[in-house]
Amino acid sequence: MNILSFEQKQxxxxxxxxxxxxxxxxxxxxKSAVLYALNAGGKRLRPILMLAAYNAFSEDEERVSDVVIALELIHTYSLIHDDLPAMDDDDFRRGQPTIHxxxxxxxxxxxxxxxxxxxFQVVSSSAKLEAEEKVFTLAELSKASGLEGMIxxxxLDLKGEGEHLTVEELSRIHRHKTGELIRGAVKIGAYLGGATPPQIEALDEYASYLGLIFQVQDDILDVTGDEEEIGKPVGSDVSLDKGTYPKLLGINGAIEKRDDYMERAQKALREARVENTQLMDIIELFGKRSY
Amino acid sequence: MNILSFEQKQxxxxxxxxxxxxxxxxxxxxKSAVLYALNAGGKRLRPILMLAAYNAFSEDEERVSDVVIALELIHTYSLIHDDLPAMDDDDFRRGQPTIHxxxxxxxxxxxxxxxxxxxFQVVSSSAKLEAEEKVFTLAELSKASGLEGMIxxxxLDLKGEGEHLTVEELSRIHRHKTGELIRGAVKIGAYLGGATPPQIEALDEYASYLGLIFQVQDDILDVTGDEEEIGKPVGSDVSLDKGTYPKLLGINGAIEKRDDYMERAQKALREARVENTQLMDIIELFGKRSY
Incomplete structure (x- = not known):
């Protein structure tokens, strides 16, 4: 059995x-609205990440297909609600009109x-996973996307608009808002693939850095990106007066921060002894993406 | 061990x-908003119903406490979102300002x-249930509250406003909107208590009638109820031009319908051989409530 490339996974x-x-x-x-939401593209980074963690220990990707779906459903839901008028009030997402x-x-x-x-329905009624595997997956997913996590x-992100945030406050927001689900994806993939507890622990550290890399790069792209490629107006986060890394550290400071996090993520992979897997390429995928 | 009364359960x-x-x-x-939402009162009918179904076969209510919480959390969430300006646009719920x-x-x-x-987090991380029990519960909860159920x-309820609905169309809406979670509550309680498959089947029929009783009585109260007791303006559903049973059948026709459903629910209980349990009293609780 061959491990699918990122493009094939996507x-x-x-x-x-x-x-x-x-x-x-x-x-x-x-139904039309559901299809519209799920066909709007997107990089599918969370399920790709889960699959890469799974593939570091196991090959049969088909076995975890319901987890793949669940991760992207949660991510898509969070975007739809974040875009609502009462929230971030975004009319476009990936270059298309938002659902509302x-x-x-x-x-x-x-x-x-x-x-x-x-x-939650897809995982709990999966025909491919054992009961214990479903419970582990559902507990991680609900914790990551839950009140104390993503919510x-x-x-904090909404209420922090217009406030002067420190780097610590900013990273607290992102750790919850995007970091927890990224960590959940890695933890679930590693567990289902058969990683040992110390490996899961090292991979959790890897995933924490990955979350930070993701956000710093997001902020960098908001300043330097190509509007058509990123699918929203360049500088839209700055104009909302949101805290961003380039605003707090300067653009070069933000790039340095990102590169430092990338090195730390690589180190964690070596500790987990899975440095020769797609998880290494994921660091580049998150840190060097142009959209 | 004694089975708690409805008041004690509540x-x-x-x-x-x-x-x-x-x-x-x-x-x-x-956190203040979460506490506000959960302390706003409410009859707690769904968890009471689940406990009554459980108690028909088992006594230890403490064992299913996480399911109790989950059912009321799902119900509370659905009210909060239904009340939003873009949905039913209700400013009051149980006599208190709605969260928005x-x-x-x-x-x-x-x-x-x-x-x-x-x-989903509370059930999947419960320390009191077996993995198989969690999976059954989560599958039922997510199905009942999911896209093909409550959503x-x-x-259909929102889009049906102002349309001329038939009794069949009206009951289709309510079967999904409120009926599925009521059925889920009974099925989960019976399963966790140790009911046999034929008993679960008969209780599912009971629960289907219970859902219909609940809705007909809701509509009757909207016409005949006491504004202070029901916590919202009398006639507010009629003024939204929603389909209701009294509008379609007349008030006496609606009462007849409700009483017929109550008899059918009793018959299903006798088939399940649990007619001498709180499940019998639940029929009155749903059908004769004044708020």
């Missing part, structure tokens, strides 16, 4: 999401709620 | 919800998302 993830959505028995317009613009606000709220719930992060 | 449920919320480590205002009025809309969206996710129901 394509396979897109197909799995599409199939799952097609099977749903829903009122026509609601394309349909309406009620539909966006309900599709978000529905995708979140579907994530607290989004709350 | 008090115990309130305490458990309060304890769970107190333990959360959250930004101050977010008391706090703001972003907080209401996030608290709803958070309570939903917490439901489709709320979607």
């Amino acid at each position: 394509q396979s993830i897109n197909e799995q999401l599409q199939n799952k959505a097609e099977q749903l028995n829903l009122p026509e317009q609601l 613009k394309q349909y309406d606000e009620a539909t966006a709220i309900l599709v978000g709620d529905g995708l979140l719930t579907l994530a 607290a992060g989004q709350y | 008090q115990s449920i309130n305490e458990q919800l309060q304890n769970k919320a107190e333990q959360l480590n959250l930004p101050e205002q977010l 009025k008391q706090y703001d809309e972003a907080t209401a969206i996030l608290v709803g998302d958070g309570l939903l996710t917490l439901a 489709a129901g709320q979607y």
Whole structure:
């Protein structure tokens, strides 16, 4: 069995999401909105990351396909709700109208709620995982995306707009808002693949740095990126007066920070003895991405 | 061990919800909003129903306390999101300002998302249930509250406003919007208590009628109820031009319908051979409630 490349993984993830959505028995317009949300593209970084962690120990990607779907459903739900008028009020996402613009606000709220719930449904009713594996996966997913995780992060992010944040406060927000689900993806993948507890611990450190790399690069792209490539106006976070790394450290300081985190992530991989796996390439994928 | 009365169950449920919320480590205002949502009262019908189904076969209520919490969390989340301006736009719930009025809309969206996710977290990380029991519970909860269940129901309800609905269309909406979670509560309680598969099947029929009884009575109260007792303006559903049973059948027709469903629910209990349990009293609790 061969391990799929990132591009192949991405394509396979897109197909799995599409199939799952097609099977749903829903009122026509609601189904159309669900398909719109799941077909809007996206890099599928979280399921790719989970698969890379899994592949460091196991090959059969098909066995964890329901976890793949669940991770991307949770991520998609969080984007839909973050974009709502009462939240970040974004009209575009990846160059397309957001759900509440394309349909309406009620539909966006309900599709978000529905995708979140579907994530838990897909894992709990999976025909491929053992009960213990499902429970581990569901506990990690719900913790990462829960009140003390992603929700607290989004709350602090919203309420922190216009405030003068320190680097510590900023990284607290991102640790919750994006970091926890990235850590959850790695932990679940490693556990399902058969990593030992010390390996899982080292990989958790790796994943923590990965979360930081992701966010610093996001902020760098908001300043230096190509509007068409990143799919939203350059500088939109600065104009919302959000705390960003370049604002706090300067653009060169932010780049240095990112590179330092990349080295630390590599070191953690060597500790877990999985440095010759796709997890190493993921560091580049997160840190050097241009959109 | 004694089986708690409905009043004792309700008090115990309130305490458990309060304890769970107190333990959360959250930004101050977010935690305040979570406590506000969970302390707003409510009849706690779903967890009471689950406990009554459980008690028909087992006594140790403490063992299923995490399921109690999860059911009420899901119900509370659904009310918070249903009340949002983009949805039913309700300023009051049980006589108190709704979360988006008391706090703001972003907080209401996030608290709803958070309570939903917490439901799955509480069950998946429960120290009292076996892995197989958790998986059964999570699969039922996520299905009932999911896209094809509660979400489709709320979607059809919203989009059906102002349309002329038939009794069949109306009951389709309610079967999804409220009926599925009521069925889930009974099925989970019976399963965890140790019911046989034929008993679970008969109880599922009982629960289906219970859902219908609940909704017909809700509609009757919207016409005949006491505004202070029901906590929202009498006739508010009629003024939203929603389909209701009294509108379609007349008030006497609706009462007849309710009484017919109550008889059918009793018959299903006798088939399951649990007619001498609290499940019998639940029929009255749902059908004869005044708020």
